[in-house]
Amino acid sequence: xxxxxxxxxxxxxxxxxxxxxxxxxxxxxxxxxxxxxxxxxxxxxxxxxxxxxxxxxxxxxxxxxxxxxxxxxxxxxxxxxxxxxxxxxxxxxxxxxxxxxxxxxxxxxxxxxxxxxxxxxxxxxxxxxxxxxxxxxxxxxxxxxxxxxxxxxxxxxxxxxxxxxxxxxxxxxxxxxxxxxxxxxxxxxxxxxxxxxxxxxxxxxxxxxxxxxxx
Amino acid sequence: xxxxxxxxxxxxxxxxxxxxxxxxxxxxxxxxxxxxxxxxxxxxxxxxxxxxxxxxxxxxxxxxxxxxxxxxxxxxxxxxxxxxxxxxxxxxxxxxxxxxxxxxxxxxxxxxxxxxxxxxxxxxxxxxxxxxxxxxxxxxxxxxxxxxxxxxxxxxxx
Numbered sequence: 001x002x003x004x005x006x007x008x009x010x011x012x013x014x015x016x017x018x019x020x021x022x023x024x025x026x027x028x029x030x031x032x033x034x035x036x037x038x039x040x041x042x043x044x045x046x047x048x049x050x051x052x053x054x055x056x057x058x059x060x061x062x063x064x065x066x067x068x069x070x071x072x073x074x075x076x077x078x079x080x081x082x083x084x085x086x087x088x089x090x091x092x093x094x095x096x097x098x099x100x101x102x103x104x105x106x107x108x109x110x111x112x113x114x115x116x117x118x119x120x121x122x123x124x125x126x127x128x129x130x131x132x133x134x135x136x137x138x139x140x141x142x143x144x145x146x147x148x149x150x151x152x153x154x155x156x157x158x159x160x161x162x163x164x165x166x167x168x169x170x171x172x173x174x175x176x177x178x179x180x181x182x183x184x185x186x187x188x189x190x191x192x193x194x195x196x197x198x199x200x201x202x203x204x205x206x207x208x209x210x211x212x213x214x215x
Numbered sequence: 216x217x218x219x220x221x222x223x224x225x226x227x228x229x230x231x232x233x234x235x236x237x238x239x240x241x242x243x244x245x246x247x248x249x250x251x252x253x254x255x256x257x258x259x260x261x262x263x264x265x266x267x268x269x270x271x272x273x274x275x276x277x278x279x280x281x282x283x284x285x286x287x288x289x290x291x292x293x294x295x296x297x298x299x300x301x302x303x304x305x306x307x308x309x310x311x312x313x314x315x316x317x318x319x320x321x322x323x324x325x326x327x328x329x330x331x332x333x334x335x336x337x338x339x340x341x342x343x344x345x346x347x348x349x350x351x352x353x354x355x356x357x358x359x360x361x362x363x364x365x366x367x368x369x370x371x372x373x
Contacts, residue, residue: 022308
């Protein structure tokens with residue numbers, strides 16, 4: 001890799017300039033390649049109802065029907081309880097999934113806890129998908145939520161042990177950062193099961209399990 | 216900005232942003248497209264489309280990445296048409312930088328991805344819900360780590 005970037009090192013007299021040049025080049029290069037390679041007309045036509053003609057204001061959608069995430073702009077004005085639960089799960093996943101990703105190098109000393117963390121992510125994704133697609137009934141949703149809690153507790157327990165056993169202070173600090181994120185999410189999770197249960201309050205699941213989550 | 220104009224202007228950069236989070240090109244495209252599909256439904260309520268799209272697209276990527284039924288081994292290969300537009304060295308550089316970003320700790324990778332897209336530390340802090348000082352600190356650490364990972368550390372880094 002060093003050979004590859006020799007010219008960047010030689011052109012600048014310090015490494016910051018070389019890094020900026022390299023990152024700037026790759027950033028532009030990638031954008032150009034994607035701009036050239038992507039069929040934007042086809043992508044747009046797949047979204048717009050008129051197939052990509054003049055853009056018109058979208059029709060108001062049924063709340064929660066798109067499974068859209070509440071993002072940086074906060075909840076949409078007509079966000080339903082389901083939207084809010086979905087956004088909550090989405091937010092946790094956005095924090096936890098990068099930690100559990102095989103592409104992420106965990107701090108030294110972290111081992112088995114990542115397995116539990118990966119299980120938490122899978123379960124959250126499953127719960128999120130099941131709720132927004134209305135594929136879960138109340139007991140199944142509650143069971144998934146309990147499994148999420150259980151696996152997160154397990155991940156925290158294992159990671160705490162790994163932190164204590166870590167040899168270097170730097171690794172202990174890094175594991176501490178991860179643990180802080182996990183504990184914060186675990187705390188926010190306390191009212192998850194009641195919130196999920198309330199989603200089903202209006203459905204009579206004993207006579208007809210469909211729709212599983214009130215629309 | 217209307218939706219179609221935003222799509223044309225932002226889609227490639229959005230795909231690139233998701234790639235900086237570790238996604239393969241096709242995964243990044245799917246996540247970006249899914250974010251625009253959601254955006255279309257709530258377009259009038261979005262105040263900052265660039266930040267909104269990035270947050271939603273990255274979340275869509277993470278969801279698809281951990282969903283067990285996602286067939287990760289059947290993703291299409293990069294098309295030869297696209298590969299042919301860039302030189303081998305450029306492609307190698309690109310892969311090396313993406314690999315370098317993937318090797319960074321999570322927060323540093325996230326901060327770098329937003330930084331690459333021209334967001335200021337205060338905006339990044341808001342999007343990632345962290346302190347602006349933590350953004351600056353993570354940027355510094357990410358740069359230092361990237362220099363090492365890419366083998367371009369100067370004298371001061373040794």
